[in-house]
Amino acid sequence: MKVLKDILYKVNMLSVTGDTGVTVNYIHFDSRKVKLNDVFVAIRGTLSDGHDFIKNAENQGALAIVCEELPKEKVNGVTYIEVKDSKKALAYISANYFDDPSDKLKLVGVTGTNGKTTIATLLFDLFSKAGFKCGLLSTVKVMVGDEEFSAIRTTPDSITINSYLRDMNDAGVEFCFMEVSSHGIDQHRTTALTFAGGIFTNLSHDHLDYHKDFAEYRDVKKRFFDELPSKAFALVNTDDKNGAVMLQNTRAKKYTYALKSFADYKAQILENNFTGLLLKIDEQELWTRLIGNFNAYNVLAIYATADLLGLKTLEILRIISDLNSVNGRFQYVISEKEKVTAIVDYAHTPDALKNVLETINSIRTKNENLITVVGCGGDRDKTKRPKMGNIAAALSSRAIFTSDNPRTEDPEKIIEEVEAGVEPQHFKKTMNVINRKQAIKLACQLAGANDIILIAGKGHETYQEINGERFDFDDLKIVKEHLKQLDK
Structure with a gap:
């Protein structure tokens, strides 16, 4: 139980009607969850406006209403707080x-287009292996010490974030690693959080269904670094030209990492194959089970972060060499007889798909075929679809275009938009199979001895979303079943 005036600390209030000395039970932004003596915060969303449900909240016993627009009729005994921005409030x-x-x-946020989940999860694993009690807020899962919870979205709402962080306090957690999405920043879900550090991975084409253009997408990411406190660190990838932009106005201590350009933390790839990477970091050699150039950046980022948070160099290197890949991130299985390698990866942006395909092509001998199964999600950025089709067709021996999570869109139309990006010389290499399970089955049937199959787009997800319903669907599980058929 909290006193209303105490939980309004730092809220930019335009007017107050009623008593702020009352004791409140809980806070909600969903009127359906409101109970007696709760606070209801009316949020304007993309699909609905919380202000339309103020009357519902009042009827269910709300003791206080926080809103940007006061209702015309007020209920006696209810306190009304008018604010400039409900999300920020x-x-x-x-x-x-x-x-x-x-x-x-110590809360560390990871932002960027690609690599957020991998870096946050590996940092959680690294610090846990170093003997610290840790927390994780990621796309894949939420961890409070050893206790695991399902994740709903990349950056949860403010109530959920703070509730988990409070659980972490109660459990004695010392470090928490958190994915920070552009949606989360823009909707103030990370506002009011105290970060010990921020990491920038890279920036490429994504979420332009939400942000009006790339500049806005970049500037929202930058705002995360602008708001870091002076005692925090800001660690950015300077091989991405946007890395320098992130540091322009930050008050945090500035640090950089890179493989190609000058940086505070440097790495060199000595070996790169399907068993892992041999890296040289700050003149120390390091073997990791993680695969590919993009993972060299991820490893360097976690090394630098661990160093900035005070771990000893040799301990960091020892633990990194013992870390496994994250679910759905370049996760692979090899069939017993035919030695077909199937790789499942979350790559759902043009840049991520290109990175994964270029990594595979840099490792394979070219005697093997590379068969890519890929689609694009519905109700999301449509402009990336032809780019994904172009990249898949150009960098693969065969490309099978299929459904991802079509959501409310027609999957056939999505595939047509993906296919539209294929250049004429690659037409013969592409096939369309709407049913994703059938597409994976076909890829396995087309594969010969030692061939490579990439199944991109869904990664760790264990469902497929069609017309508002989620159906069980696990890329890795399905491809394992079909690979077994090859060995019979």
Whole structure:
């Protein structure tokens, strides 16, 4: 139970009607969850406006309403707080309600187009192996020490974030590693959190269904670094030209990492094959089970972060060499007899798909065929679809275009838009199979001895979303079943 005026600390209030000295039970932005003596925060969303449900919240016993537009009729005994930005207000109210939990541990945010999940998860694994109690907020899962919870979205809402962080406080967690999405930043889900550090991976074509253009997408990411406190660190990849942009206005201590350009933390790839990478980092050689150039950047980022957080160099190198890949990130299985390698990867942007395909092509001998199964999600950025088709066809021996998560769109139309990017000289290499399970089966049937299959786009996801319903679907499980058929 909290006093209303206490959880309104730092909220930019335009007007207050009623008593702020009342004791409130909980906070909600979904009116359906409101109970007696709760606070309801009315949020304007893309599909609905919370202001339309203020009456519902009042009827269900809300003691206070936080909103950008006051209702015409007010209920006696209910306190009304008018604010400039409800999303921002929710962030501060959530942090205050849970006693500012991010300030009681070292919270590190990872942002960028690709690599967020891998870096956050590997940092969690690294620090856990180093003997620390850790937390993780990622696309794949949420971890509070050893306790695992399902993740709903990349960056949860402010209430959920602070609730988990408070659980971490109670469990004695010292470090928490968190994916920070552009949606999360733009919607103020990370506002009011105290970060000990921020990591920038890279920036490429993604989420332009939400952001009006690439410049806006970049500037939203930059805002995360602009808001870091002076005692925090900002670590950016300077091989990406946007790395320098992220550091322009930050008050945090600035650090850089790179494979190609000058940086505070440098790495060199000595060997790169399907068993892993041999790297030289700061004149020390390191073997890791992670595969590909993009993972060299991820390893370097976690090395630099661990160093900035005070771990000893030899301990960092020892633990990194013992880390495994993250679920759905270049996760592979090899058939017993035919030695067909099937790789499942979350690559769902043009840049990520290109990185994975170029990594495979740099490792394979070219005597093997590379068969790529790929699609694009529905109700998302349409402009990347032809680019994905172009990359898949150009860098593969065969490309099978299929469904991803079509959501409310017609999967056949999505595939047509993917196919539109294929250059004429690659037409004969492409096939369209709407049913994803059948597409994976076909890829396995087409594969000969030692061939390579890449199944891209869904990675760790164990469902397929069609017309608002989620059906069980696991790329890795399905390809394993079909590879077994090859060995019979």
